[in-house]
Amino acid sequence: MNIKLLGLLGAAVLFAGCTKTAEVKTPVNMKAKNYAEALRSADKSCKVDEDCTSVNKGCCMCAGKEAVNKEAAAALKPIWEKECALAACTLQMCYVEINTSCRQGACVGTPKPMKEYFAQ
Template identity: 40%
Template sequence: MKKVIVLGLLGIWAMGCASYKVQMQNPEKVAQYQQSLDKYKACKTDADCVPVAKGCCPCDGQEAVHKKYADKLNKTRLNACGVGPCTLQMCYTDIDVACVDKVCTGTPKDMSYYSVR
């Protein structure tokens, strides 16, 4: 009986995996996304700026943009990137954002606090 249940569950799992189509990166859309980041940098105060991903993987870093465009940009990025895996792990690059001369800018955060000692 246990064997039948296990085989049945494996069969259901295999059907689910076979029917799941992994959407990988669309290089054209990723390039368009990255170019569009410069359009959304205008700001008046530091509070206007937030970080968004520069590319599909955390290792691509972050870019500072106006917060009212962050959701739109994230949706565009997810559409361009799909669900393909990143090849490097644990290479997060966080930034501090600020509005400098009416342009959202980002500088790398001091991550030394998080380093292994």
């Protein structure tokens, strides 16, 4: 009787080990209450400059840009579009663009040089 019980317990342990799933890492907190919270949680990891891009910090262009991982940018896009669809922004020229790069495994943004805003 004890041998059957031990066999059953062993099978249960093996089955439990086989059904354990790997943790899935999401590029942003999909339960975020708003775009700003989702942006704060955005993945900024990278290996090369091409892993990085910039996203808006808020609904209006003058809010600036933030450097994030491209997968995080794709996940943020529908959240931004939903939240900012009816946002009222002023129509003024803002110098808030950034150039993104990968430094020490994280996406970073540096202000775009003023000369790059104007046609040569």
